[in-house]
Amino acid sequence: MASITLEGLKKTYAGNVAAVKGIDLQIEDGEFVVLVGPSGCGKSTLLRMVAGLETITEGTLKIGDRVVNQLEPAERDIAMVFQNYALYPHMTVYKNLAYGLKNRGFKKDDIDKRVRLAAKMLEIEDFLERKPRKLSGGQRQRVAMGRALVREPSAFLFDEPLSNLDAKLRVQMRVEIKQLQRRLKTTSLYVTHDQLEAMTLGDRLVVLNAGQIEQVGTPMEIYARPATMFVAEFIGSPAMNMLPLDYLHTQGSSVLEHLPEGTDTLGIRPDDMRLTAPDAPHLAIDATLMLFEAAGAESHLYVNLAGSEQPTVIRTSGQPSVREGEMLRFYVTRDALHPFNSATRKRTGG
């Protein structure tokens, strides 16, 4: 158990390519932090720097109170779950789990005790004598988890561990990882590009873009008050609609008064666009329905705003009776508006 401290962490590859451009982050003991961002944002590089698989160009990395910049991966007391699981294909599940313990000089009966305990926890006791290729994707995932937790390291690092699983299994494993982490209370750093995975797993999220932190906060903080337009569009599905203020002014409404200074774009989540007029003061916008997408419990309406080229998505629950090509009017209340400045791409009004 330990905290992880990143101070001004930078990674520059040969040819002056900066992958990670100065990250400051404090991960508390026992906390589950998720690094999320699009591919190429440097999240995996950052995780690999913490693991010791990539050298640190600049900055300080501490695990607990120790500066570990120069330490080998084995000496950092961390365990990692890889995207492709990286199970040793020529060893049985038992040996896969025992390998790290054996290398560290644990006694034979202690190894046996720990392996069996981990296997029991992950319900892979029946497969201990099998080789990884005889296991299904979900079982391999469990073995990879088992290999990480037998050693009881001070931190778990996860590198997109669920991306090779099918959708159903992914949800199931997501829940299991969360429960396991709750139970073990081991500091965890989890990398993913899937915003839903990030939202549901993390105590806190770190949204990364182009090697820099866009925002740090609890999932709901980030969802409710995205600090930048990038975060606003990245977190939440379908993505937040960004409407120019000038266009909305032509629709005219008291709702648009007293916006923070510098606001020129308003973000509106697809869920916050209602088809029925609320009691509170609101904005009314006319649009043509281009495409209707029924997704079971909810529906997505792809509309073109009247007098604008801006494609916009509305999400409603149930199945409203609308026809493609029809003119619609939708309503937005004051508190659903996220004010941004499109030049700085930041939220206005702090």
Place this chain on the structure above:
Amino acid sequence: MQTKRMTFPGRFLPYALLAPQVIVTLIFFIWPAGQALYQSLLREDAFGLRTTFVGLENFARLFRDGAYLNSLSVTVVFAVGTTLLSMSVALLLASTVNRMIRSRSTYTTLLVWPYAIAPAIAGVLWWFIFNPSIGIVPYILDMVGYRWNHRTSGADAMTLVILAAAWKQISYNFLFFLAGLQSIPQSLIEAAAIDGASPMKRFWTIVFPLLTPTTFFLMVVNVVYAMFDTFGIIHATTQGGPAQATNTLVYKVYADGFVGLNLGSSAAQSVILMAIVVALTVVQFRFIERRVNY
């Protein structure tokens, strides 16, 4: 594997398409092999005037012949030595090159060159380097007090042919080992590093076991190479000498048949060699699918 069934319009076309391969096999393999089989049952007198059918007498004689049994053990030493040396050097080079990133292709290209050299030329090359009168290596060895002479010392001669034969095969082994190493996912090595295995330990507990299929394949290929493909090297360096010390089975076929003109015995020897090749091939196909696979 999915196979597609082809239908041909006539009966003639499929046979015509197969013909070239069948003809080549018949003329260059089946016919000479048949000849050897037939010859191995005959004995010809010294002047080639009379040929008598002797049954398996040629074979029986061979196994009573001390020189042949000696050649057999020489071949074993030579094949094992060559295989071990060329494979271990190749593995060392491959794992070193595998760690490089930008210079990898340059080293790979350079290391493949020896394979392009004809066996006889390779033999001459080593003959010069190890020539007791003018060679550089005997000169250096002399300074540390070792008198190298592969013309009189059987051990020296064996060392020389093993060196020459192994050197030529390193390139081939290197390429296969490098490909084998590159097919091992980097994350396995990283996982082992996090699991606390030192670089040496990682190599012997993760990398080497995962290379077994490659290693086994190369072992068979190298043994076959050492036994059958090294005539040129031996001919150019030691000619089987001194005192039969490097007279391998394949060289003895030539020496007995074309120099000694004992065609019957020579043919019998080649039949035995043929049997060995068949056996090795069977071993290769049998095992490569089982066991060595993890």
